Amino acid sequence: MRVLVIPHDMQLGGSSINALDLARAVRERGHDVRVLARGGPLRDRLAATGLPIVEAPEQMSMRPSPAVLRAVRDTVRRHRIDVVHAYEYWPTLEAYLGARGAAVVGSIMSMGSLPPYVPPVTLTLGYGDLHDEVTAQRGTARSHLLEPPIDTDWDDRATVDLDAFRAAHDLPAGPPTFAIVSRLARSMKQESIERCIDAVPALDPELPGIRLLVVGGGSAEEDIRRRADKTNADLGRRAVILTGPLDDPRAAYVCADVVCGMGSSVLRGMALGAAAVVVGERGFTEPVRPDTIPVFDRLGFYGVGEGLDPAADPLPGMLLSLFQDADRRSELALWSAELVRGRMSLKRQTDRLLKCYEAAIADRRPFAERGRERANALGQLVAYKGSELRRARRLKAARTRTPGEGAAGHG
Incomplete structure (x- = not known):
C-alpha cells in the first residue's frame, strides 16, 4: 500500500x-x-526515521485549510496514494476534502463526542465509550478500536541510562519520587500538573524528601514554574524539579516510583515498569490496577470528575498508599508492564491498523459518486462554524454588557 500520514501537528504530544x-x-x-x-x-524525530517528508503549509489562517487540501490532493496524485491517514478532527476533514481517489482513515484520540463536521470516513477510536458511540452512529465497518500504541522495544527499562539522567539533573538516588510527563498546556493538562505539585507538601510530613519530576513545556509553563518555585521555597528544598521538554523522557519514567498523568504518557510509564495513577480533569483520580481497568476500557486512560475541593483532593492519599507499600507497588509495576506489552504494543496496534486500511480501501468509492456525501459534510461544517461564531458573539456581548443591562421589566 502507498500511505500518506497526516499528524495533528509536530508538537511533543x-x-x-x-x-x-x-x-x-x-x-x-x-x-x-x-x-x-x-x-x-x-x-x-521524523527525519531520523527516514520516512519521506511532504512539506505542509506552516501558516493556516483557517481550518479546514485550502493550502493543506491542495497539498493532500497534489501528493495523492503524484504518488498514487492508496490511503490517507489523518490524526484528529481538522486533519481528518482536510484529508477527506483533499484526497480525491484515495481512501481516508481518521484516528481520533481526543476525548468527548465527535464534532458534527467529522466526515463519514473509516475511523479508529482510542477508547471504548467513543468507539461504541461512533459504531452506533456509523456502523462497524467504519468504526475500529485502536488504543494508543506503545513501542515496547523502545520503552524498555533495560535500554535506559538512568545514571546519566540523574547526573544531568542532579537527582541522587534515594528519595521517593513520582513523575508527570506532559505538555504543559492550559487545556486538559494544567489542572493535573498543579495537583501533582500540590501533593508534594501534603505528602512531605509522611514521606520526608519526596520529590516530583515535571517533564514538558507549553503554554502553562510560567504558571506551573511559579507554583513549583513557591512549593520549593515553602519546603526549603528542591522538591519539584522541572526538566523542560525532553526528546527522550524514558529515564524520567524509570527514575520514578510512581507515574501520574493521562493517556499515552501514563502507558509509557507503565511499559517502563512504574505503578501509575491517572490524574484527569475536574478532580478525576484513579490508580491503574486490575480492578480499575474496566474504567479505563471505557474512558481511555483519562477521566473527568465531578469537580474538586482542593482541601479534599484524593491524590495525596492514593500516592501515600503506593509509597508506603513497596511490595504492592512492585506487583503493580510488573503487572503494568505486562498489560502494555500484551495489549497496547506497537506491533499489535500496527496489525489492527493495517486491517483498518484494508477496510477503508474496500469501502472506497469513486470521487464522483460521493457528491451528496461531500455536500452533507460541508453543510455540517458551515452549521458548526455558524454556531461557533454566534457563541463567540454572545460571549463578547456578555463581557461588554454593563451591570444594569438586561434587567428591563424589573422596575
Missing part, C-alpha cells in the same frame, strides 16, 4: 508521537509511507 510510531511500523511491514508535516519539536 501523544497523538503526534503515535502517528510517527505507527507510520514507521507500517513502513517496516513493507508499505510505502510518507508524512505530511510542518515544523515543530518532532521534526527531527
